[in-house]
Amino acid sequence: MVEFRLPFFGHGGDYNPDQWLDRPDVLEQDIEYMKEAGITLVSVGIFAWAALEPEEGKYNFSWLKDILDKLHAAGVSALLATPSGARPAWMSVKYPEVLRVNNGVRNHHGNRHNHCLTSPVYRDFVTKMNTRLAEEFGTHPAVVGWHISNEYGGDCKCELCQEAFRGWLKNRYKTLDNINKAWWTAFWAKTYTDWNQIRSPEDIGESAICGMNLDWKRFVSDQTRDFFRNEIAPIRKITPDLPVSINTMTLFNGLDYSSFKDDVDFFGFDAYPMWGGKSDYDVAIETALTYDQVRGYGNRVWSLMECTPSQVNWQDICRMKHTGLHPLVSLQAVAHGSDTVMMFQWRKGRGAAEKFHGAVVGHDSTNKTRVFKEVKQVGEMLKTIRPVVNAETHAEVAVIFDQQTRWALSYAQGPRKKKDYTGVVKEHYEALYKMGLNVDVIDCDKPFDGYKVLAAPYLYMVRKGMKEKLEAYVQNGGTLVVGFFSGLVDESDLCFMDGAPGPIRELCGVWAEETDALYDHQRNSFVMEKENELGLAGEYACSWMCDVLNLEGAKAVAHYGSDYYKGTPAVTVNKYHKGKTYYVASRAEQKFYDDFYKALIKQAGVQPLIEDVPDGVLAQKRVKNGREYLFVMNFSREERTIRVPEGCDLLSGEKTTGEITLNENGAAVIEIA
Ligand code: GLA
Ligand code: ZN
Numbered sequence: 096m097v098e099f100r101l102p103f104f105g106h107g108g109d110y111n112p113d114q115w116l117d118r119p120d121v122l123e124q125d126i127e128y129m130k131e132a133g134i135t136l137v138s139v140g141i142f143a144w145a146a147l148e149p150e151e152g153k154y155n156f157s158w159l160k161d162i163l164d165k166l167h168a169a170g171v172s173a174l175l176a177t178p179s180g181a182r183p184a185w186m187s188v189k190y191p192e193v194l195r196v197n198n199g200v201r202n203h204h205g206n207r208h209n210h211c212l213t214s215p216v217y218r219d220f221v222t223k224m225n226t227r228l229a230e231e232f233g234t235h236p237a238v239v240g241w242h243i244s245n246e247y248g249g250d251c252k253c254e255l256c257q258e259a260f261r262g263w264l265k266n267r268y269k270t271l272d273n274i275n276k277a278w279w280t281a282f283w284a285k286t287y288t289d290w291n292q293i294r295s296p297e298d299i300g301e302s303a304i305c306g307m308n309l310d311w312k313r314f315v316s317d318q319t320r321d322f323f324r325n326e327i328a329p330i331r332k333i334t335p336d337l338p339v340s341i342n343t344m345t346l347f348n349g350l351d352y353s354s355f356k357d358d359v360d361f362f363g364f365d366a367y368p369m370w371g372g373k374s375d376y377d378v379a380i381e382t383a384l385t386y387d388q389v390r391g392y393g394n395r396v397w398s399l400m401e402c403t404p405s406q407v408n409w410q411d412i413c414r415m416k417h418t419g420l421h422p423l424v425s426l427q428a429v430a431h432g433s434d435t436v437m438m439f440q441w442r443k444g445r446g447a448a449e450k451f452h453g454a455v456v457g458h459d460s461t462n463k464t465r466v467f468k469e470v471k472q473v474g475e476m477l478k479t480i481r482p483v484v485n486a487e488t489h490a491e492v493a494v495i496f497d498q499q500t501r502w503a504l505s506y507a508q509g510p511r512k513k514k515d516y517t518g519v520v521k522e523h524y525e526a527l528y529k530m531g532l533n534v535d536v537i538d539c540d541k542p543f544d545g546y547k548v549l550a551a552p553y554l555y556m557v558r559k560g561m562k563e564k565l566e567a568y569v570q571n572g573g574t575l576v577v578g579f580f581s582g583l584v585d586e587s588d589l590c591f592m593d594g595a596p597g598p599i600r601e602l603c604g605v606w607a608e609e610t611d612a613l614y615d616h617q618r619n620s621f622v623m624e625k626e627n628e629l630g631l632a633g634e635y636a637c638s639w640m641c642d643v644l645n646l647e648g649a650k651a652v653a654h655y656g657s658d659y660y661k662g663t664p665a666v667t668v669n670k671y672h673k674g675k676t677y678y679v680a681s682r683a684e685q686k687f688y689d690d691f692y693k694a695l696i697k698q699a700g701v702q703p704l705i706e707d708v709p710d711g712v713l714a715q716k717r718v719k720n721g722r723e724y725l726f727v728m729n730f731s732r733e734e735r736t737i738r739v740p741e742g743c744d745l746l747s748g749e750k751t752t753g754e755i756t757l758n759e760n761g762a763a764v765i766e767i768a
Contacts, residue, residue: 101434112139126166126171132462133471135171160231182210199297209249211253233337241337242342242400248344261290278306312351316350319350350498362389363397363400366385376713376731391541404421413451419759423761430715442454455470476746480745483719483764490535492527493535495552510612528713532696543567543573548696549575551565551577553580555581556586569675575675579641582598607643611660619656620636621634621654621681623653624654628650631652638684712757725740729758735756744766745764
């Protein structure tokens with residue numbers, strides 16, 4: 096691993112000079128404007144293959160050298176991109192195997208992200224290109240790291256990929272008999288008697304084997320990683336000191352990003368929240384979950400690699416960020432562990448699909464815009480908070496977001512069609528975050544020890560080893576919260592035969608005998624037991640799914656308010672050695688999670704970063720060399736007064752003595768005394 100450690104915050108974004116090679120005046124202006132806006136880092140060459148290799152074997156690097164020289168002279172560093180996200184037409188036409196196949200039909204040349212993950216021909220082209228790029232620019236003083244490809248995603252179902260899938264399966268299952276068992280193929284006469292009978296799931300073929308669907312996802316993720324490893328092989332050899340990154344996508348369902356953690360030096364993240372629909376506060380909470388998730392992939396500092404300074408061009412309605420929002424949300428990314436604020440894009444192109452996508456510089460070619468000024472403000476802010484760069488994030492609470500579980504759950508037919516894995520996870524996360532806590536978002540393969548509270552909403556899949564890991568966690572004093580519809584299947588998506596929640600039944604002290612599903616408009620309720628140990632009272636609405644529980648050692652904290660299971664336990668607690676496990680048997684209204692976690696946090700002895708966080712305000716902390724930096728951000732659109740520890744606000748330069756007032760879109764970064 097090579098550490099990504101810049102002595103400053105990266106500020107910049109996707110820069111596409113290759114679209115402007117016939118306009119030296121524009122390129123000159125770019126550099127001037129970058130200096131003015133406090134740009135320190137850009138990603139270059141992301142989709143530049145046609146400019147880098149206009150004809151097979153004929154490379155043209157002079158323009159890139161020129162640009163890198165100019166950037167360097169202007170004090171701007173660069174992440175050098177590999178261009179594999181889109182290939183030149185000559186390649187697709189001469190070597191059609193580089194293109195993807197779906198339902199037996201090979202795509203034509205076009206768009207981007209349209210390459211086969213397996214094709215040796217494509218991999219070879221990529222190797223040659225990346226070798227040349229590394230040789231040409233590996234020691235260029237502007238280059239501080241690699242931006243590998245762009246937003247890896249999608250799959251290919253060509254015969255090469257089918258063969259690779261079978262190879263992957265042979266490696267995982269060894270025998271056909273094992274596959275037939277794991278996939279439950281006696282169902283609908285699906286038994287395989289020869290490896291060659293196995294194909295990927297397809298619209299025109301198989302889609303009813305949940306275990307196969309899940310394995311295909313795993314395979315695609317692994318094959319993408321394999322493709323990535325092929326990309327970086329020459330890079331690691333030629334430029335062993337340059338860190339390597341991929342830009343991941345918000346809540347992307349196609350890849351298991353954390354499985355890249357040992358190959359990627361730092362994770363990039365592209366964030367395009369729908370600002371302007373719901374309240375800023377709501378969107379900021381949703382966004383924070385994704386930031387904490389990307390930090391969790393690698394357990395380290397990450398990089399906001401893309402966001403728009405103004406609006407995107409692909410949402411149904413592309414609202415502009417209102418004045419003051421871009422600096423505030425940029426700071427939020429930093430608060431959650433990003434060491435960069437990078438945008439898509441530096442300058443709007445004149446044509447093609449993204450000409451109306453927001454950019455720092457628009458078609459008016461001026462620096463006199465509202466957007467430019469706000470970007471410049473971010474540049475200044477990042478300079479001001481420079482002491483925070485490279486600081487770490489520590490959390491005492493964690494929420495499990497497990498990609499494999501999300502996949503498996505999405506293939507489960509019943510007990511309701513919509514599962515909303517991300518929505519349910521977010522409700523638990525929201526309660527913790529709003530309270531003023533650093534929250535880790537981790538998958539089931541991450542260590543659990545060290546957390547005082549661990550939330551496991553929708554723990555549908557319990558893979559091998561997890562029972563022991565969860566038991567050890569609680570045994571040693573941890574507080575575990577398990578959500579409804581948990582402990583149903585193993586890693587092959589085969590149901591457990593000993594009653595839900597399967598292997599964690601003893602740990603939870605309950606048996607979920609049935610799971611009722613509710614129509615969207617229907618509600619049940621949690622009626623809190625008198626004198627429950629959390630001190631909660633009254634009733635909370637619940638919906639979605641209702642597990643009907645039998646107590647097996649656990650105690651009821653709340654019971655259902657209606658339906659045929661009225662009066663039966665709906666929230667339970669089970670003491671287990673030094674710790675305890677809560678089971679929340681239905682999807683509650685947010686108010687329940689807020690109150691529930693508040694009580695739990697107190698019980699577990701976790702201290703929020705600030706007391707009584709006012710509505711609309713969010714807090715985070717980063718630490719470095721024993722120094723603590725408390726971020727307080729006002730997303731309420733009104734003035735807010737907040738009690739804070741003594742210290743110095745890096746943004747205003749003023750001492751804080753117990754209380755600060757933040758204006759609309761205001762924030763403070765307090766170095767705690
Ligand atoms: C993605 C891509 C960019 C660009 C933006 C537009 O994140 O990586 O190339 O298309 O979306 O929002
Ligand atoms: Zn393929």
